[in-house]
Amino acid sequence: MSQIGVTGLxxxxxxxxxxxxxRGVPIAVHNRTASKTHDFVxxxxxxxxxxxxxxxxxxxxxxxxxxxxxxxVKAGAPVDGVIEDLVPLLDKDDIIIDAGNxxxxxxxxxxxxxxxxxxxxxxxxxxxxxxxxxNGPSIMPGGPRAAYGEVEEIFTTIAAQVDGExxxxxxxxxxxxxxxxxxxxxxxxxxxxxxxxAYDLLRHGIGLDVPTIKGIFDEWNTGDLExxxxxxxxxxxxxxxxxxxxxxxxxxxxxxxxKGTGRWTAQDALEQGVPLTGITEAVFAxxxxxxxxxxxxxxxxxxxxxxxxxxxxxxxxxxxxxxASKVVAYAQGFEQMASAARTYDWDLQMGELAKIWRGxxxxxxRFLNRITESYAETPDLVNLLMAPYFRDxxxxxxxxxxxxxxxxxxxxxAVPAFSSSLAYYDGYRRERGPANLIQGQRDFFGAxxxxxxxxxxxxxxxxxxxxxxxxxx
Ligand code: 6PG
Numbered sequence: 001m002s003q004i005g006v007t008g009l010x011x012x013x014x015x016x017x018x019x020x021x022x023r024g025v026p027i028a029v030h031n032r033t034a035s036k037t038h039d040f041v042x043x044x045x046x047x048x049x050x051x052x053x054x055x056x057x058x059x060x061x062x063x064x065x066x067x068x069x070x071x072x073v074k075a076g077a078p079v080d081g082v083i084e085d086l087v088p089l090l091d092k093d094d095i096i097i098d099a100g101n102x103x104x105x106x107x108x109x110x111x112x113x114x115x116x117x118x119x120x121x122x123x124x125x126x127x128x129x130x131x132x133x134x135n136g137p138s139i140m141p142g143g144p145r146a147a148y149g150e151v152e153e154i155f156t157t158i159a160a161q162v163d164g165e166x167x168x169x170x171x172x173x174x175x176x177x178x179x180x181x182x183x184x185x186x187x188x189x190x191x192x193x194x195x196x197x198a199y200d201l202l203r204h205g206i207g208l209d210v211p212t213i214k215g216i217f218d219e220w221n222t223g224d225l226e227x228x229x230x231x232x233x234x235x236x237x238x239x240x241x242x243x244x245x246x247x248x249x250x251x252x253x254x255x256x257x258x259k260g261t262g263r264w265t266a267q268d269a270l271e272q273g274v275p276l277t278g279i280t281e282a283v284f285a286x287x288x289x290x291x292x293x294x295x296x297x298x299x300x301x302x303x304x305x306x307x308x309x310x311x312x313x314x315x316x317x318x319x320x321x322x323x324a325s326k327v328v329a330y331a332q333g334f335e336q337m338a339s340a341a342r343t344y345d346w347d348l349q350m351g352e353l354a355k356i357w358r359g360x361x362x363x364x365x366r367f368l369n370r371i372t373e374s375y376a377e378t379p380d381l382v383n384l385l386m387a388p389y390f391r392d393x394x395x396x397x398x399x400x401x402x403x404x405x406x407x408x409x410x411x412x413x414a415v416p417a418f419s420s421s422l423a424y425y426d427g428y429r430r431e432r433g434p435a436n437l438i439q440g441q442r443d444f445f446g447a448x449x450x451x452x453x454x455x456x457x458x459x460x461x462x463x464x465x466x467x468x469x470x471x472x473x
Contacts, residue, residue, distance in 0.1 A: 002028035002051050004068040004154055005059055007082060008100075009040050013072030015133035016099065016126070019158045021048025028052075030059035060089040066120075067094040068151055075102045075260075083110060092118040095147050099126045101261055104142075104175030104182060108344075111143060111174040120147040123174070125181020127361035128160065136160035138361035139168035140184070140353075142177025160360025167360040171353075172346035179268075179340055180353060183333045186265030186279040188362045189258075190329035191229050193282035193417040198322045199233070201404065205310040205411050210247040214238045220319055224393075225326075227365030256286040265336070272343060274336045275427075277420040278329040285416050305412040314407060317400035321418055324397035328421035330371060331384035338382075351375030385428065394425065 005028035006017040013031075017040075021027050026049040031037045034054040041052040053059035060067060067090060071082050079098055086096060096114060098107065098121070107123030114121040125140030126133065139159045141148050148155075148170045159168035171177045202213045217234035221227070239248040262283045269276030288295075334350055341348040354371035357363055374387035384390050394401075405422055408415040427433060442448040449458040449472050458472045 001064045002026045002049075002062050003064055004028070004070065004151070005030065005063050006070045006072055007031070007056070007059060007086075008072035009036050010072070011130050012100075012126070012133050013070070014040055014044075015130055016070065016072060016137075016158070017050070018044050018047055019134050019136070020154060021050055023154075023157045024048065025154055025157075026051070028059055028062045030054075030056060056085055057089055060086070065091060065094065066150060067091070068097065068154075069095065070097045070099050072099050075100045076106075079106070079110070083114070087114075087117060087119070090119055093120060095120045095122060095150060097122040097124060097141075097151065098178075099124050101125075101181065101185070101259065102178050103260075103264055104179040107142065107175035107178045115144075120144055122147055122151065123178045124155075125171075125177050125184065127181060127184055127357075127363075129362065132160065132360050132362075136167070136360050138184075138356050138359065138364070139166075140171050140177045140180045140356065141168070142171045142173065142175055142179070144173070145170060159356075160364075162355075162359035165355065167356045167358060169349075169352050169356050172341075172348055173344075175344070176346040176348065179344070179346075180337060180348070182261050182265050182268070183337055183340075184357065184361060184363060185261035186276070186282075186336075187329055187333045188229075189262035189265075189282040189286070190278040190333075190417060191227075191326060191363055193285050194278075194322050194325050194329070194421075195229060195233050196285075197408075197413075197415045197418050198318050199237075200413055201310070201318050201408060201411075201415070202315065204307040205407065205413055206312055206314060207308050207310075208312075210237055210249060216315060220322075223319075224323055224367060225319065225365075227367075228362060229365075253292070254289055255292050256289045258283070258286050262286070265333075268340070269332075269336050272336065272339045274332070274339050275424060276332045276336055277424045278325065278332055278417050281416040281420045285414075305410065307411040307413050310407055310411065314404065317404050320397035320400035321404040324394045324401045324425075325418050325421035326367075327384065327390050327394055328424055329417075331390070332424065334371070334384055335382075349375075350381070351379070383428070385425070398425075 003025050006013050007030040009029060009031040017027055017029050028051045029037055029040060030053045037052045041050050051062045053062055071079060073079055073082055079102055102123060111121040122141050122143035126137045128137035136159055139155050155168045156166040159166040171180050202208050214234050214237035217230055221230045237249055241248040241251050244251060266280040266283050337348055351372045354368045358368045370389050374389055375381055381387055401422055405415060405419050439450040443450050443460055444463045447460050449460050452459055459469050460472050461469045
């Protein structure tokens, strides 16, 4: 009998199954198209104890009880389809584990549905791409605590390990795991956009060539910015196109695609009223990049400065701007998770989340240690920017950060994530902003009332009548 099963043997499912099998866990594998299961077993069968099944019935029968079934199919309707097929074949307390990039709202719905059927459901985030799935991903499981207990050993064994600790921890009830994975992806979007903006300034603002920029990213990867995304940026920039002999980056179409997790993060932030500006700008930047034909038409038509000629002394300033903006992206992402914890009644452990992102996942980075430390020092930290380490880091970077944004604006180089992050920072550190005027306007045209700084209660001014103020409550 197999201890666990994986259905869905596309690359993520296949790699996860191999990872589990390589740790000595007997595993059942299944795919809708039986030939795929056969191919999988003949190719990787020697890596562990696999039981391949042609039918879902056979697959379910080959599992120990309570059954533990990882579903690794495309997010959305296919997950519901597999669940519907599995339900009649399962027994009380069996566990279905959705390890795809499902929307947390769907996970909440599925968890409730399966609980009503006497089954258990774990919605788990798995990050690290194909490589991570095979060699150790970061795992973010959500669902009933007791159900997690049944898979904990396998999950913590297959996860990436950092300083002897697994990059896997129980996140919280129902959709908490997929929620945290969603925000992880949102941060991934912001991080990628910030790196792209830095590249744009180096390339078109200063005018450096691609090999030089590759070298800069290599160097940045030895300091505070050390991370998987900076590392792969250098690798991507170092790749020569076999067909043209030029850097591959120069022949890749400048349209960023997206599968939805970044958009969901931004949508949820709007729902919760969390000012998630960096991630949201990163999503919009992808949308703008997609308008390739319009950009082509506008490029010879709309006026603006021609970039180029910035001093090379700006390189280090760009590094600092990138770091400060990245801090803001994380601060906002963590603020969003704290808000979600209140909304959905999840006991999210912020320091723990940063800890399980230190290895295996796409946003793994040296600076996550600092986030863990900050939450360890102050568990109820309201905003990462208020932690002494990050306050000082941003204070050190801010002159450079401002200079870089001013230069970009002068040059006509769009840096939406850099500049929105700075705008957030400047807005956040203002005790009194200009929203008093907005309240005055709202009261003028809609009698929406305002509060006063010197008195309790709500007030309205009779703007179009006698101009007197009345207390409305
Ligand atoms: C990960 C990645 C992974 C996937 C992204 C891509 O953590 O392993 O985030 O989940 O590569 O979802 O997302 P986009 O296609 O939206 O860029």
